[in-house]
Amino acid sequence: MNFWFSIFRQTGRNLRQTWTTQFMTCLTVSLSVLIFSFFYLIYLNILSAGDKVTDDLRLVVYLDEEPGPEMQEQLRLKISQFDQVQEIKFISREEAYSRFAEQLGDNHDVLTDMPTDFLPASIEVIPLKTLRSLSQIKLFSEYLATLPGSQKVQYGQNWVERFYYFTQLLSIVVLLSGVLLILTATFMVASTIRLTIFARQEELELLKLVGATNNYIRTPFLLEGILQGLIGSLLGLTSLYILFQWITRHFSGAGFLDLFTFTFFPPGIIATIILSSIVLCTAGSYTSMQKFLRI
Amino acid sequence: MTEAAAFQTAMIEIIKVGKSYPPNVTALTDISVSIASGEIFFLIGRSGAGKTTLLKLLCNMEKPTNGLIEVAGMNIHQVTGNKLAKLRQRVGMAYQDFRLLTDRTVAENIAISMEVSYKKPQIIHNRVRNLLAQLQLEDKHDILTGDLSRGEQQRVAIARAVANSPALILVDEPTGNLDATSTEQVMELLIRCRNSGATIVIATHDEALYRHSTHRIMKLHNGRLDSLTRGDGQGRPNTAEATDDTEATDGSDDEI
Ligand SMILES: Nc1ncnc2c1ncn2[C@@H]1O[C@H](COP(=O)(O)OP(=O)(O)OP(=O)(O)O)[C@@H](O)[C@H]1O
Ligand SMILES: [Mg+2]
Numbered sequence: 001m002n003f004w005f006s007i008f009r010q011t012g013r014n015l016r017q018t019w020t021t022q023f024m025t026c027l028t029v030s031l032s033v034l035i036f037s038f039f040y041l042i043y044l045n046i047l048s049a050g051d052k053v054t055d056d057l058r059l060v061v062y063l064d065e066e067p068g069p070e071m072q073e074q075l076r077l078k079i080s081q082f083d084q085v086q087e088i089k090f091i092s093r094e095e096a097y098s099r100f101a102e103q104l105g106d107n108h109d110v111l112t113d114m115p116t117d118f119l120p121a122s123i124e125v126i127p128l129k130t131l132r133s134l135s136q137i138k139l140f141s142e143y144l145a146t147l148p149g150s151q152k153v154q155y156g157q158n159w160v161e162r163f164y165y166f167t168q169l170l171s172i173v174v175l176l177s178g179v180l181l182i183l184t185a186t187f188m189v190a191s192t193i194r195l196t197i198f199a200r201q202e203e204l205e206l207l208k209l210v211g212a213t214n215n216y217i218r219t220p221f222l223l224e225g226i227l228q229g230l231i232g233s234l235l236g237l238t239s240l241y242i243l244f245q246w247i248t249r250h251f252s253g254a255g256f257l258d259l260f261t262f263t264f265f266p267p268g269i270i271a272t273i274i275l276s277s278i279v280l281c282t283a284g285s286y287t288s289m290q291k292f293l294r295i
Numbered sequence: 296m297t298e299a300a301a302f303q304t305a306m307i308e309i310i311k312v313g314k315s316y317p318p319n320v321t322a323l324t325d326i327s328v329s330i331a332s333g334e335i336f337f338l339i340g341r342s343g344a345g346k347t348t349l350l351k352l353l354c355n356m357e358k359p360t361n362g363l364i365e366v367a368g369m370n371i372h373q374v375t376g377n378k379l380a381k382l383r384q385r386v387g388m389a390y391q392d393f394r395l396l397t398d399r400t401v402a403e404n405i406a407i408s409m410e411v412s413y414k415k416p417q418i419i420h421n422r423v424r425n426l427l428a429q430l431q432l433e434d435k436h437d438i439l440t441g442d443l444s445r446g447e448q449q450r451v452a453i454a455r456a457v458a459n460s461p462a463l464i465l466v467d468e469p470t471g472n473l474d475a476t477s478t479e480q481v482m483e484l485l486i487r488c489r490n491s492g493a494t495i496v497i498a499t500h501d502e503a504l505y506r507h508s509t510h511r512i513m514k515l516h517n518g519r520l521d522s523l524t525r526g527d528g529q530g531r532p533n534t535a536e537a538t539d540d541t542e543a544t545d546g547s548d549d550e551i
Contacts, residue, residue, distance in 0.1 A: 002413040002414070002415060002416070003413055005416065006410050006411075006413065202394075202396065203396055206394055206396065206407065207407070207411060208380075208383075209354070209356065209383060209388070209394075210383060210384070210387075210407055210408040210411050210455075210459075211379075211380045211381065211382070211383030211384030211385075211386075211408075211411050211412065212380060212411040213377050213380040213381075213411070214376070214377070214380070216380075216411055
């Protein structure tokens with residue numbers, strides 16, 4: 001009881017005495033939280049968009065000629081020999097034609113002069129949900145190309161590949177900004193606390209001489225670290241949320257954001273970001289304190 | 296404290312202690328003395344004799360270069376961590392240079408030594424009022440110590456040293472800036488502390504403090520023990536009241 005009374009008063013004194021440095025540190029922490037969580041938010045959204053896209057992933061094997069029923073059975077067998085698949089669909093020339101006409105909608109009269117069998121027959125293979133990585137898809141498509149009568153295999157190679165590399169790049173950016181967050185939070189807080197210690201050297205020395213325990217001296221500074229982490233991360237996340245609101249309001253309906261719904265962090269991730277920011281700041285203040293207390 | 300109890304236990308044992316500062320200043324050489332619990336002990340000597348150095352060794356601000364110092368049966372220079380903190384809470388020192396926090400009020404400065412041992416705010420408040428009244432500084436309660444006169448600062452430093460009722464009180468040059476009346480008040484305060492069980496070591500130039508007392512007086516000269524005598528016990532009323540514990544001690548004028 002008296003311990004915490006003293007500690008809180010001490011912390012209040014610290015903050016009053018060095019509030020400009022404290023404020024700058026808080027801003028730095030919140031800025032790095034903002035940068036990190038900005039990229040992380042984009043990353044998470046892209047990933048979930050990617051999930052949706054790959055839900056629609058299908059490999060289309062174009063065939064030389066229309067397979068008969070036994071041939072179909074054989075092909076089915078061969079495909080499932082490589083890997084289990086969710087679905088295999090044979091599409092005849094006529095089906096392809098009518099699908100195409102449907103896609104054209106009102107413009108389907110351009111097809112009137114075309115023979116109904118000008119499109120090749122094909123097999124649509126929908127892989128299992130577990131088949132996700134680019135290399136697996138590639139392997140599978142290479143296998144499909146070796147099927148008898150196969151002309152060409154398509155799965156939007158370019159697009160899938162680009163998407164894959166984009167998410168890779170993004171994950172590196174997220175990682176780097178995460179490192180940035182760790183470094184700034186820890187070092188900024190460590191150096192602020194060092195400055196505070198320096199500014200109050202005389203008092204801290206005296207406290208030691210009159211018999212203050214290490215905890216008595218250390219706890220206010222740890223509390224400061226916790227406050228820095230908490231306020232800094234709250235500020236950063238709040239500004240990200242405002243930014244997020246602004247973006248969704250201004251870009252909704254326009255182009256690519258329609259492809260997927262842009263969502264904010266779930267509570268679990270928000271809590272994790274705040275918590276780790278607190279832990280980092282406290283660690284920063286702790287290291288500074290240990291250096292002082294050892295002297 | 297009865298005389299018998301007082302001298303059964305030595306509060307301080309200083310055994311062949313030497314202290315030299317880098318690069319090669321020898322501040323103390325081969326000091327041995329035993330100070331009893333409840334004793335008032337004077338430390339005198341010319342400037343630079345090593346008085347402050349000896350007090351700093353006693354409160355564990357400095358470590359001796361050689362020799363051994365025991366306070367309350369503990370080798371204080373081997374104690375670390377929370378034990379050291381606890382030990383220091385039981386030793387109050389009024390520094391020659393005061394070491395007041397000049398941007399804090401008188402009350403806050405005195406309270407520090409009690410806050411670190413988690414005394415209740417109400418108790419701290421009362422104790423501060425009480426000490427300020429004894430030193431006639433009641434009106435300075437909320438003044439920043441930086442704004443006080445030297446003599447007032449000196450008394451605040453002493454009040455802080457005794458506030459937590461420590462078992463050992465070390466006072467360095469307590470009356471350097473004080474007039475006779477204030478000096479008297481300070482001595483009365485210290486004697487009251489002694490009467491409630493504290494051991495007190497006073498380093499001073501002020502002959503008036505010890506000349507007529509009956510306490511033991513150790514004179515240092517160039518860091519060496521020059522003489523260990525006992526005051527003749529004449530004249531000063533405020534120390535006369537303290538004579539009850541000092542007679543028949545350890546043969547007084549001997550060199551231990
Ligand atoms: N930190 C230090 N570094 C080097 N030398 C020191 C240090 N502290 C004290 N000394 C030296 O040790 C000797 C004893 O100093 P000390 O302060 O103990 O004297 P003192 O008896 O208290 O003097 P005064 O009456 O002037 O206060 C002096 O020669 C002083 O110069
Ligand atoms: Mg001195």
